[in-house]
Amino acid sequence: MKLSIRTRLGLLIALVFFGVLGFILGSSMIALYWELNREIDKELQLENGWMIQLFETEFLGLLTPGGQQDEALAAEFYEELHEIYGYKQEFVIFALKTETGRRVFSDGGLKNAQLLLPKGFWEQPEGFSNHLLAGRRYRVLISSHSWGFLVVGKENRTFFEVLDELLDILTPGIPLILILVLAGGWFLSRLAMRPVAEVAAAADKITMSQLEQRLPAYRGEDEFGQLVLTLNRMIGRIEAGVQKVRQFTQDAAHELRTPLTILRGELELLYQSPGITEEQLGALQKALDRTIMMSKIIDNLLLLAQSDSGQYPIQKTVFRLDEVLRQTVEDAEILAHNHSLEVRLERCDEVLFKGDEGLIRRLLLNLSENALKFTHSGMIQFTLAAHQELIELTVRDSGIGIPAEDLKHIFDRFYRVNKARTRAEGGSGLGLAICRWIVAAHGGSLHIDSEVGRGTMVRVELPAADG
Ligand SMILES: Nc1ncnc2c1ncn2[C@@H]1O[C@H](COP(=O)(O)OP(=O)(O)O)[C@@H](O)[C@H]1O
Ligand SMILES: [Mg+2]
Numbered sequence: 001m002k003l004s005i006r007t008r009l010g011l012l013i014a015l016v017f018f019g020v021l022g023f024i025l026g027s028s029m030i031a032l033y034w035e036l037n038r039e040i041d042k043e044l045q046l047e048n049g050w051m052i053q054l055f056e057t058e059f060l061g062l063l064t065p066g067g068q069q070d071e072a073l074a075a076e077f078y079e080e081l082h083e084i085y086g087y088k089q090e091f092v093i094f095a096l097k098t099e100t101g102r103r104v105f106s107d108g109g110l111k112n113a114q115l116l117l118p119k120g121f122w123e124q125p126e127g128f129s130n131h132l133l134a135g136r137r138y139r140v141l142i143s144s145h146s147w148g149f150l151v152v153g154k155e156n157r158t159f160f161e162v163l164d165e166l167l168d169i170l171t172p173g174i175p176l177i178l179i180l181v182l183a184g185g186w187f188l189s190r191l192a193m194r195p196v197a198e199v200a201a202a203a204d205k206i207t208m209s210q211l212e213q214r215l216p217a218y219r220g221e222d223e224f225g226q227l228v229l230t231l232n233r234m235i236g237r238i239e240a241g242v243q244k245v246r247q248f249t250q251d252a253a254h255e256l257r258t259p260l261t262i263l264r265g266e267l268e269l270l271y272q273s274p275g276i277t278e279e280q281l282g283a284l285q286k287a288l289d290r291t292i293m294m295s296k297i298i299d300n301l302l303l304l305a306q307s308d309s310g311q312y313p314i315q316k317t318v319f320r321l322d323e324v325l326r327q328t329v330e331d332a333e334i335l336a337h338n339h340s341l342e343v344r345l346e347r348c349d350e351v352l353f354k355g356d357e358g359l360i361r362r363l364l365l366n367l368s369e370n371a372l373k374f375t376h377s378g379m380i381q382f383t384l385a386a387h388q389e390l391i392e393l394t395v396r397d398s399g400i401g402i403p404a405e406d407l408k409h410i411f412d413r414f415y416r417v418n419k420a421r422t423r424a425e426g427g428s429g430l431g432l433a434i435c436r437w438i439v440a441a442h443g444g445s446l447h448i449d450s451e452v453g454r455g456t457m458v459r460v461e462l463p464a465a466d467g
Helices: 007-060 070-083 157-205 223-272 278-306 319-335 357-373 421-426 431-441
Strands: 091-097 104-110 126-133 136-145 148-155 317-320 340-348 351-356 378-386 390-398 445-451 455-463
Touching: 007 070, 007 126, 007 136, 007 148, 070 278, 070 357, 136 157, 157 223, 157 445, 157 455, 223 278, 223 378, 278 390, 278 431, 278 455, 319 357, 319 378, 319 390, 357 378, 357 390, 357 431, 421 431, 431 445
Parallel strands: 340 378
Antiparallel strands: 091 104, 091 148, 126 136, 136 148, 317 351, 378 390, 390 455, 445 455
16 A cells, blocks of 8 residues: 555654553553552551561460460451451451461451462462452562461552543543544644645646746755755756757757758759760759758758757748648649549638748648648548637548557657658658647647548647737
């Protein structure tokens, strides 16, 4: 079972509380027990002392060797205890040594105490001991003498009364205390963990595209504050590192662009020069195609690098989105002319849109290129619908479709479903990544649904408020 730190902390607080409470109660009960025993012991000792003296001075001399009068003597002794000394203790037992063993007499609040004594009682050494007699606890003092034993006992009541009383108070109170302590513990740990939860929530929001964000400053100058500072410094270093990589991509793309343009120009010149053989022309054509493709990739890379670092200069103007779409569809019709493909503009609402016209053109071009590239027969269908709050633009084709497991990756850079095939068709896998960025930069969203063998549907939603 997985418990949160908060819960564990709360439980720990409750545990410590009950541990300390138990320890204090336990140790005070033990101390009380010892103290009360000592009190009883002192009383027993005192009584034992004067009883021996009384017995030895007044009765010992009267005992006869045969023990015929012992009963009567014992009765007299006990009477004297009660009447003259007002002695009312629990029990007093005399055990006189005789030739055959011992004769035992008892008296006191506990009737027939001698019969209740546990086995082996007479074998134990002199001194104090505890015994359970007739369901009650007794503190007992045994002393041994030349004539026999004297046993005095007193009920050890006070301690158990206190214990009972305490349990009576605690038993109904404990569930209440438990609830209070658990609630208190939960509250305290929540308080302690709150900054952690806040920082975690903030950290969750930091992504690659928002690395300039930092964790919220924490007021305390404790270990946690230190951790937040350290994490923020770490995010700073990551940001710098990522920035460097982006800058590198941008610089590399930039550096490659110029020589590639020159190369392309020279190839075109060569292509037009006279006296060139058919074979050379073919080779030149191929080289020129590859160069153009490379230029495109580099352009796309540069655009993505700029978008990452927020350096792309987006220029928003108000323009007719429906006209841009019409032009894209016308271009697509021309390209589809050779194939058994039907290009249709199903619906085209008039829409005034505020955005970067160049980027929107690029978006539409990318989508129609994809549709053309991956549809060999059937139809490609465009719609543009202006709703209350959003503009909906769709490109639907009856092409090869995208397998479900690839669908979640197609926005990744350089991701292509079938690399070998798409490369032959001139794709590099950057198109959709760019499309998504363009839509996001206009505050919209892009969704793709697809089914293998049946076709693909791209839906772009742009906020109408921008127009
Ligand atoms: N309309 C579509 N039909 C089928 N597959 C598509 C479609 N659009 C995109 N894809 C798949 O998604 C991949 C990524 O698309 P994209 O980023 O435009 O790259 P590229 O067009 O350069 O290959 C493509 O390689 C292709 O496999
Ligand atoms: Mg593409």
